[in-house]
Amino acid sequence: xxxxxxxxxxxxxxxxxxxxxxxxxxxxxxxxxxxxxxxxxxxxxxxxxxxxxxxxxxxxxxxxxxxxxxxxxxxxxxxxxxxxxxxxxxxxxxxxxxxxxxxxxxxxxxxxxxxxxxxxxxxxxxxxxxxxxxxxxxxxxxxxxxxxxxxxxxxxxxxxxxxxxxxxxxxxxxxxxxxxxxxxxxxxxxxxxxxxxxxxxxxxxxxxxxxxxxxxxxxxxxxxxxxxxxxxxxxxxxxxxxxxxxxxxxxxxxxxxxxxxxxxxxxxxxxxxxxxxxxxxxxxxxxxxxxxxxxxxxxxxxxxxxxxxxxxxxxxxxxxxxxxxxxxxxxxxxxxxxxxxxxxxxxxxxxxxxxxxxxxxxxxxxxxxxxxxxxxxxxxxxxxxxxxxxxxxxxxxxxxxxxxxxxxxxxxxxxxxxxxxxxxxxxxxxxxxxxxxx
Numbered sequence: 001x002x003x004x005x006x007x008x009x010x011x012x013x014x015x016x017x018x019x020x021x022x023x024x025x026x027x028x029x030x031x032x033x034x035x036x037x038x039x040x041x042x043x044x045x046x047x048x049x050x051x052x053x054x055x056x057x058x059x060x061x062x063x064x065x066x067x068x069x070x071x072x073x074x075x076x077x078x079x080x081x082x083x084x085x086x087x088x089x090x091x092x093x094x095x096x097x098x099x100x101x102x103x104x105x106x107x108x109x110x111x112x113x114x115x116x117x118x119x120x121x122x123x124x125x126x127x128x129x130x131x132x133x134x135x136x137x138x139x140x141x142x143x144x145x146x147x148x149x150x151x152x153x154x155x156x157x158x159x160x161x162x163x164x165x166x167x168x169x170x171x172x173x174x175x176x177x178x179x180x181x182x183x184x185x186x187x188x189x190x191x192x193x194x195x196x197x198x199x200x201x202x203x204x205x206x207x208x209x210x211x212x213x214x215x216x217x218x219x220x221x222x223x224x225x226x227x228x229x230x231x232x233x234x235x236x237x238x239x240x241x242x243x244x245x246x247x248x249x250x251x252x253x254x255x256x257x258x259x260x261x262x263x264x265x266x267x268x269x270x271x272x273x274x275x276x277x278x279x280x281x282x283x284x285x286x287x288x289x290x291x292x293x294x295x296x297x298x299x300x301x302x303x304x305x306x307x308x309x310x311x312x313x314x315x316x317x318x319x320x321x322x323x324x325x326x327x328x329x330x331x332x333x334x335x336x337x338x339x340x341x342x343x344x345x346x347x348x349x350x351x352x353x354x355x356x357x358x359x360x361x362x363x364x365x366x367x368x369x370x371x372x373x374x375x376x377x378x379x380x381x382x383x384x385x386x387x388x389x390x391x392x393x394x395x396x397x398x399x400x401x402x403x404x405x406x407x408x409x410x411x412x413x414x415x416x417x418x419x420x421x422x423x424x425x426x427x428x429x430x431x432x433x434x435x436x437x438x
Contacts, residue, residue, distance in 0.1 A: 003075060003334075003338065003390055004072065004075060006331060006334060007068060007071065007072060007331075009327070009331075010068065010327065010328065010331055011068060013323075013324045013327050013328075014061070014064060014320075014324070017057075017281060017282075017285070017320050017321065017324050018057055018058070018061060018285070020050050020281050021049070021050045021051040021057040021281065021282075021284050021285060022049075022051070022055065022057055022058060023050075024047060024049075026050050029050040029280065029281040030050065030280075030281075031048035031049060031050055032048065032049060032050060032051065032052050032283070032284075034052055035047070035048040035049060036048065049284075050281055050284070051283065051284025051285075051287060052283045052284055052287050052290055052291055053284055053286075053287045053290055056284055056285065056286045056287050057284050057285035057286060057287075059286060060285040060286025060287075060319075061285065063374065063376065063379075066376060066379075066380055067373075067379050067380065067383045068383075070379070070380045070381075070383040070384045070387065071383045071384065071386055071387040071390075072387065073384055073387060074087070074383065074384035074385060074386060074387020074388045074389075074390070074391070075387040075388070075390055075391045076387075076391075077384075077387075077388065077391075078352075078387055078388030078389070078390070078391035078392055079391040081349060081392070084349070084352055084388045084391060084392050085349065085352065087384065087385065087388050088145065088149075088351075088352060088355060088385065088388065089149075091142070091145060091381050091382075091384075091385055092142060092145045092146055092149060092186070093186070094381075095138065095139065095141070095142025095145070095146075095190060096142060096146065096186035096189050096190055098127045098128060098138070098139075098142075099127065099139050099142065099189045099190045099192070099193035099194075100189050100193075101127060101128070102125045102126065102127030102128070102135065102139070102193050102196075103125060103189065103192060103193050103196065105127075106124075106125045106196065110122055110123075113126065113128060113130070114128060121198075123198070124196065124197050124198045124199075125193050125196035125197050126197065127139070127193065128377070129375070129377060129378075131370075131375070132197040132198060132199050132202070133197075133199045133201060133202050133366070133370045133372065134202075134370070134371075134372050134375045134377075134378055135193075135197045135199070135202070136194050136197035136198075136199035136201075136202020136203055136206065137199075137202045137205070137206065137362060137363065137366045137370075137372045137378065138377075138378050139190050139191075139193040139194040139197065139206075140190075140194045140202060140203065140205070140206020140207075140209065140210075140362060141206070141209075141358075141359040141362055141363070141378075141382060142190045143187055143190035143191050143194060143206060143210065144206065144209050144210055144213055144355065144358045144359060144362070145355050145359070146183060146186050146187035146190055147187055147210055147213065147214065148213060148217060148351040148354060148355050148358075149183055149351065150180065150183045150184060150187060151214065151217050151218070151351075152217075152351050153175075153179065153180055153183060154175065154180070155217075155218075155221075157175050157179075194206055201366055201369045201370060202366060202370075205362050205365050205366050206362060208362075209358045209359070209361060209362040210235070210358075211232060211235030211236055211238075212232075212235075212358065212361075213354060213355075213358040214235055215232055215235060216343060216354060217350070217351065217354060263299075263300045263301060264310050264369075266297040266299045266300045267292075267297070267300060267306055267309060267310060268309065268310075268311055268314055269297060270292065270295040270296055270297050270300075271292070271295075271309045271311065271314045271315065271318050272314065273295045274291055274292070274295050274318040275314070275317050275318050275322065278291075278318065278321065279321060279322050280321045280322065280323065281320070281321040282317070282318055282319045282320045282321040283318060283319060284319060285319050285320055286319065287319060288307065288308065288309060288315050288318060288319055289305065289306070289307040289308075291318065291319075292306050292309075308371045308374065309371075310369065310370050310371060311367075311368055311369065311370070311371075312367040312368065312370075312371055312372070312373050312374055313325065313329070313367070313368055315371070315374075316328070332364060335360065335386060335390065336357065336360065336361070338390055338393050339353045339354075339356055339357040339360065339386075339389050339390065339393055340357065341393055342389065342390075342392060342393025342394070343357060343393075345393075346392070346393070349392055352388060352389055352392040353389040353390075353392055353393045354389075355385065355389065356385050356386045356388060356389020356390070357389060359382050359385060359386075360382070360386050360389075363378075363379075363382055
């Protein structure tokens with residue numbers, strides 16, 4: 001309930017900014033000077049607005065509203081353990097099917113996306129997405145989930161409280177292939193589709209998420225001294241090997257273009273100037289494509305229209321202002337803290353908050369370099385998964401009651417083993433004593 005109350009604060013922040021940008025008489029927001037300039041140039045009176053495009057904020061509200069509803073739905077549904085796991089499986093299976101379609105369509109007809117012509121990234125697997133970077137983040141997120149499902153399956157088949165690493169190969173050979181092979185095939189399909197996108201940031205951050213998630217999941221089974229560091233180093237080495245042997249196009253792009261395009265860096269600098277001129281309420285939700293041209297750097301190619309900043313945090317701040325963007329950043333920090341608490345405190349179903357934390361980290365990091373979370377096909381399922389992870393980071397009231405009853409029965413059982421019959425004992429304690437003696 002506290003998490004839902006926090007989401008209510010975010011909704012109130014959006015409502016206030018929306019009122020200021022849409023109202024003819026905003027409470028505190030200043031009018032954009034562009035309206036006065038237009039009135040002077042045209043010689044006719046024009047009603048001013050706090051947004052550079054009137055009423056655009058109303059139409060741009062759909063995307064953040066869908067994400068908020070998705071995370072609330074995830075929290076509501078995910079409060080039930082079985083439904084939370086079902087949602088995790090639905091996202092994983094659908095991701096594997098989309099990856100399989102993406103690879104098959106690329107091999108059979110690379111110029112089509114479903115029934116539409118594919119006009120961009122013809123040499124890359126994009127699945128049903130238009131942009132290969134978003135596709136890489138999606139397939140990478142699904143690969144992270146499948147990897148955790150495999151680890152959970154394998155760990156559950158090994159009875160030892162702590163893994164004996166020299167016996168792992170023997171324990172793995174005892175697992176029936178039919179139990180693990182479908183998981184492994186789905187993981188490999190998602191991994192292959194991710195590499196075939198050719199996205200540098202998408203592939204790199206997905207591999208990083210896999211390495212960290214793998215280490216966190218097995219943290220209790222690692223050696224106490226330097227075990228985590230060795231696991232991270234080994235995971236990084238494996239990731240680099242996969243990048244070298246399976247991600248040839250990605251490695252080529254790293255060699256030729258580096259970590260980031262020069263044009264993207266210049267676009268970020270231009271966006272920072274927009275924020276500097278509109279720090280409190282921004283230029284208006286959904287107005288980046290109109291706000292950017294006057295600030296466009298001369299070092300950016302004249303080709304094309306920049307309708308996105310290729311950095312969701314910067315674009316969001318330029319459109320709604322620093323205060324609301326800071327409030328959203330605090331909300332993300334709280335989400336990660338709660339998910340970390342769930343990962344570290346839970347033993348059963350720990351992969352649910354871990355999968356949510358890993359995919360959320362991947363989403364936020366990738367969106368800082370691109371616009372992944374601005375694409376509904378990606379953001380809605382993974383906001384819902386974040387909600388499930390948040391719900392499963394807490395012990396439900398039913399589970400707490402069962403734990404309390406179990407502890408009480410255990411105490412009475414121990415007493416019943418040593419106590420003789422006594423009239424002051426409750427009836428259920430005497431029954432337990434009889435059962436123990438029998």
